[in-house]
Amino acid sequence: MPATCPSFRLFNCARCHKQVLICSKCDRGNIYCSRTCSTESRRESIREANRHYQRSPHGARNHARRQMAYRARQKKVTHQGSTTRRARAKRPRVRRRAPSCRVRSWLRGVKTLNPNAVRCHFCGREGTGLHRIGFLGSREVP
Numbered sequence: 001m002p003a004t005c006p007s008f009r010l011f012n013c014a015r016c017h018k019q020v021l022i023c024s025k026c027d028r029g030n031i032y033c034s035r036t037c038s039t040e041s042r043r044e045s046i047r048e049a050n051r052h053y054q055r056s057p058h059g060a061r062n063h064a065r066r067q068m069a070y071r072a073r074q075k076k077v078t079h080q081g082s083t084t085r086r087a088r089a090k091r092p093r094v095r096r097r098a099p100s101c102r103v104r105s106w107l108r109g110v111k112t113l114n115p116n117a118v119r120c121h122f123c124g125r126e127g128t129g130l131h132r133i134g135f136l137g138s139r140e141v142p
Contacts, residue, residue, distance in 0.1 A: 008131035009117060015041045021131060023120035029135065033121065 007024040013033035020033045032038040088121040119126055 008120065008127050009135065010131045010133050013037055020121045021118055022122055023125045023127060025125070026120055026122040027135075030122075 003045055008021045009022055009024070009027055011031065012020065014031040015037040016033060018033050020030075022030055032041060054063060118128070118131065
């Protein structure tokens with residue numbers, strides 16, 4: 001295949017399910033469309049592993065031990081919060097942001113001579129409209 005027409009792989013992001021094209025030079029077995037998706041997925045995986053551990057007998061005992069040590073270090077175990085209306089109204093509000101799985105900003109303004117050409121989602125390399133859905137296999141020598 002010529003150097004100007006690299007091979008592309010089509011896949012769906014494992015987190016946001018967005019379709020992504022990746023050229024063979026950028027392809028390292030990617031399953032996420034962006035660093036944001038991979039980071040968020042890793043964070044969710046760690047959170048779930050922590051939850052699983054906390055529910056196990058060993059994790060529950062360790063948690064109880066840590067809490068007892070924490071309470072022993074504190075001067076007060078309980079604390080009465082403010083009951084004034086002003087104190088309750090000033091709680092910080094948390095906004096949830098949608099995952100930013102967008103094409104890189106520098107690719108938005110790229111003009112192409114071939115409107116039918118496809119681009120790598122990661123590097124912007126241009127190729128033909130043909131693509132594969134599987135990984136490139138290693139060549140085995142008999």
